[in-house]
Amino acid sequence: MPIQELSRINLNLLVCLQALLEERSVTRASERLNLSQSAVSKSLARLRELIGDPLFTRAAHGLIPTSRALSIQEQLKPVLDELWKVVQPQVFDPLYCDRHFTIALPETANHLKFQNSLADILKSAPHIKIKLMHLNLKSLEELAAGKVDLVALPDDLDCGQHRISGIHRKRLYKDKLVCVVRNNHPCLEQPWTLEACLALGHIGIGAVTDRVSITDQTLAKLGLDRDIVVAVGDFHSATQVCEGTDLMFVSSGNWADYAEELYAVTTLPMPITVEPIAYDLYWHEMNHQDLAHQWLRSYFKV
Amino acid sequence: MPIQELSRINLNLLVCLQALLEERSVTRASERLNLSQSAVSKSLARLRELIGDPLFTRAAHGLIPTSRALSIQEQLKPVLDELWKVVQPQVFDPLYCDRHFTIALPETANHLKFQNSLADILKSAPHIKIKLMHLNLKSLEELAAGKVDLVALPDDLDCGQHRISGIHRKRLYKDKLVCVVRNNHPCLEQPWTLEACLALGHIGIGAVTDRVSITDQTLAKLGLDRDIVVAVGDFHSATQVCEGTDLMFVSSGNWADYAEELYAVTTLPMPITVEPIAYDLYWHEMNHQDLAHQWLRSYFKV
DNA sequence: CAGAGGTATTCCATATAGGAAATTCGTAAT
DNA sequence: ATTACGAATTTCCTATATGGAATACCTCTG
Numbered sequence: 275m276p277i278q279e280l281s282r283i284n285l286n287l288l289v290c291l292q293a294l295l296e297e298r299s300v301t302r303a304s305e306r307l308n309l310s311q312s313a314v315s316k317s318l319a320r321l322r323e324l325i326g327d328p329l330f331t332r333a334a335h336g337l338i339p340t341s342r343a344l345s346i347q348e349q350l351k352p353v354l355d356e357l358w359k360v361v362q363p364q365v366f367d368p369l370y371c372d373r374h375f376t377i378a379l380p381e382t383a384n385h386l387k388f389q390n391s392l393a394d395i396l397k398s399a400p401h402i403k404i405k406l407m408h409l410n411l412k413s414l415e416e417l418a419a420g421k422v423d424l425v426a427l428p429d430d431l432d433c434g435q436h437r438i439s440g441i442h443r444k445r446l447y448k449d450k451l452v453c454v455v456r457n458n459h460p461c462l463e464q465p466w467t468l469e470a471c472l473a474l475g476h477i478g479i480g481a482v483t484d485r486v487s488i489t490d491q492t493l494a495k496l497g498l499d500r501d502i503v504v505a506v507g508d509f510h511s512a513t514q515v516c517e518g519t520d521l522m523f524v525s526s527g528n529w530a531d532y533a534e535e536l537y538a539v540t541t542l543p544m545p546i547t548v549e550p551i552a553y554d555l556y557w558h559e560m561n562h563q564d565l566a567h568q569w570l571r572s573y574f575k576v
Numbered sequence: 577m578p579i580q581e582l583s584r585i586n587l588n589l590l591v592c593l594q595a596l597l598e599e600r601s602v603t604r605a606s607e608r609l610n611l612s613q614s615a616v617s618k619s620l621a622r623l624r625e626l627i628g629d630p631l632f633t634r635a636a637h638g639l640i641p642t643s644r645a646l647s648i649q650e651q652l653k654p655v656l657d658e659l660w661k662v663v664q665p666q667v668f669d670p671l672y673c674d675r676h677f678t679i680a681l682p683e684t685a686n687h688l689k690f691q692n693s694l695a696d697i698l699k700s701a702p703h704i705k706i707k708l709m710h711l712n713l714k715s716l717e718e719l720a721a722g723k724v725d726l727v728a729l730p731d732d733l734d735c736g737q738h739r740i741s742g743i744h745r746k747r748l749y750k751d752k753l754v755c756v757v758r759n760n761h762p763c764l765e766q767p768w769t770l771e772a773c774l775a776l777g778h779i780g781i782g783a784v785t786d787r788v789s790i791t792d793q794t795l796a797k798l799g800l801d802r803d804i805v806v807a808v809g810d811f812h813s814a815t816q817v818c819e820g821t822d823l824m825f826v827s828s829g830n831w832a833d834y835a836e837e838l839y840a841v842t843t844l845p846m847p848i849t850v851e852p853i854a855y856d857l858y859w860h861e862m863n864h865q866d867l868a869h870q871w872l873r874s875y876f877k878v
Numbered sequence: 879c880a881g882a883g884g885t886a887t888t889c890c891a892t893a894t895a896g897g898a899a900a901t902t903c904g905t906a907a908t
Numbered sequence: 909a910t911t912a913c914g915a916a917t918t919t920c921c922t923a924t925a926t927g928g929a930a931t932a933c934c935t936c937t938g
Contacts, residue, residue, distance in 0.1 A: 276656075276657075276660045277591060277594060277595050277598070277608055277609070277656075278608060278609060278610060279660075280591050280656060280659070280660055281588065281591045281592065281595070281609045281610075281611075283663060284588065285587035285588050285590075285591070285659065286583065286586065286587050286588070288587075288659065288662065288663075289579060289582050289583045289587070290583065292579060293579050293583070296579070299884080299885095300884075300885060300886090301883090301884065301885080306579055306580060307579070307580060307583045308580060308583075309583075309927070309928090310927065310928050310929080311884090311885080311886095311928095312885090312886080312887080312888095312927075312928065312929080312930090313926070313927045313928070315885060315886055315887085316886085316887090316926080316927080317926090318885090318886095319886080319887095324663060325663060326665060326865075327865045328861070328864070328865060331742050331860075331861040331862055332742070332884080332885065332934075332935080333742070333935090333936095334883090334884090334935070334936055334937090335883075335884075335936090336883095336884075336885095337884095337885085338722070338862055339862065340861075340862040340863070340864075340865060340866065341862060341863055341866040341868075341869065342666065342865055342866060345666065346662055349658065349661065349662050350662055352658075353655055353658045353659055353662065354578075354579075354582060355578075356651065356654075356655045356658075357582070357587060357590065357655055357659075358578045358581075358582055359651065360590065360648055360651050360652055360655065361585060361590075361626060361627060363628060364644065364647065420640065440633050440634075440635075558633075559630070559633045559642075560633055560640055560641065560642040560643060561642070561643050562630075562642075563628075563629045563630065563642060563644055564642065564643040564644060566643075567643065601915080601916095602915075602916055602917090603914090603915065603916080611895095611896070611897090612896065612897050612898080613897095613915085613916080613917095614896075614897065614898080614899090614916090614917080614918080614919095615895070615896045615897070616916095617915095617916055617917055617918085618895080618896080618917085618918090619895090620916090620917095621917080621918095634903075634904070634915080634916065635904085635905095637905095637914080637915080638915080638916095639915095639916085
């Protein structure tokens with residue numbers, strides 16, 4: 275590993291050497307480099323010291339390279355070109371991007387909002403791979419660890435973790451909450467009030483079972499509580515349970531619209547005023563400047 | 577051509593970046609580079625400015641690279657390795673050398689002294705190519721122009737040209753001069769004196785016809801001159817002419833020994849004291865430090 | 879031999895990198 | 909919450925090295 279010794283040598287001298295090799299003249303090289311002739315002459319002296327070879331011998335007009343210089347010339351140009359590429363700002367073209375992205379989405383967003391975007395993404399970047407994961411309690415940890423590229427979270431679940439340093443966040447969209455019951459549910463014959471709602475058994479979904487959801491928080495502020503009878507892992511399960519029982523669940527409006535088409539369920543408004551739920555997109559600082567990542571994020575619209 | 581812009585950036589920062597990428601810690605990188613931690617921290621700041629990317633984000637222990645840094649990491653290591661090779665002293669192994677050398681030798685040296693060396697050279701460097709040229713008046717020009725790698729000259733022919741700047745010279749060997757006549761030549765019956773010698777017609781060889789040879793110069797100092805009756809281009813021709821006529825020629829002892837075996841000729845000493853002729857090897861400054869060239873020159877013994 | 883065209887050298891001002899120490903930052907522990 | 913700790917950053921200062929102007933020095937040419 276030559277790093278320590280490499281750091282001792284002045285690599286910029288090699289750029290000067292390249293100019294000298296191309297121009298074969300101290301004067302012309304100095305013009306190319308926007309330096310004075312004396313500066314380049316001194317650089318040449320340093321190069322001779324560094325390489326241990328005269329590199330050039332003086333001739334009538336300009337310099338003629340030694341065989342060592344000629345052999346260096348063959349190697350040096352491509353290396354400097356590579357170095358130049360390294361410091362150049364990266365370009366991103368979705369057509370040629372072949373990266374792998376892992377995205378953790380809540381079930382509702384996954385099914386509703388993201389489906390169309392996904393098609394667009396894959397169409398404009400045919401070589402990328404996307405791994406979709408269901409959101410879980412460890413998603414933010416995995417985000418922090420760099421295992422997941424993007425996480426979308428409903429803001430009632432953020433548990434304050436958006437304050438994790440080095441995590442960026444973008445507000446995506448808001449969605450009103452609604453109540454869902456089966457078709458022909460007896461409550462549909464009654465006035466739909468807060469009391470009626472709390473009289474029903476509720477279905478808790480996923481991570482929401484520990485009463486951190488906006489619904490539970492709002493109820494708690496009123497000194498109220500709801501009766502979570504069945505806890506399920508996902509919205510499909512919740513809807514199916516709802517369809518077959520008298521239990522109700524609180525859902526985002528988006529999901530409810532979708533569920534009404536797919537299942538024999540009906541939507542009711544929330545009987546209390548609840549802040550609409552907002553979805554936030556999270557990503558790690560390490561990807562913030564990444565052009566490919568920026569491009570991917572652009573598909574997550576407000 | 578990015579040379580002008582390349583010269584504006586500090587390439588040594590990239591060595592620092594490589595250390596940071598490997599160590600993922602400013603402190604450890606500074607140890608690797610034998611610098612203070614603050615120096616590396618400032619270099620990192622300059623790198624961030626240069627690349628336009630944070631490159632690393634701080635974490636509990638050390639740094640974690642951004643995706644830009646990771647993509648740089650892939651390119652940078654091999655480039656720096658190449659750069660390292662460029663500044664490393666070149667190694668030379670005759671077994672793997674495939675260079676082409678052009679050598680101009682005087683006829684006598686070609687046939688006599690160099691034959692054995694040539695076999696040795698080709699044996700230890702099986703992949704090199706050697707082009708042997710007969711010495712001519714333009715050989716030194718071609719040497720100066722880099723068309724010829726080595727020139728061996730008898731020192732009576734140097735015409736002061738060894739003072740050409742940027743030309744190196746090495747004394748090879750000395751050889752006494754002798755006179756050559758045909759077998760049974762009438763003069764062999766007489767005392768061999770200076771008068772007897774000058775009474776004979778002489779054969780001039782190659783470039784020697786313009787009386788610059790050591791023989792002519794020595795005679796001239798004594799106010800004498802010889803009668804060059806026939807001028808030929810090479811020693812074989814000279815010897816054949818000598819064999820068939822009563823003309824004599826002056827030869828190096830080496831060639832005379834060889835000629836006595838091959839032709840019906842006889843050697844006589846020089847009738848006056850003449851400095852032994854010396855052969856010098858010439859090469860261009862541009863090849864002086866070249867290891868392969870040095871190796872080749874080593875076969876030309878004193 | 880003078881002059882042209884080039885390179886090396888000298889001298890000097892200045893920018894810059896590096897070190898020591900203070901500071902801030904982020905995390906873990908009490 | 910508060911504290912403590914490890915690590916990166918910032919501040920301040922100095923020494924070094926780089927670049928420029930002028931000059932000296934080559935080497936070939938007319």
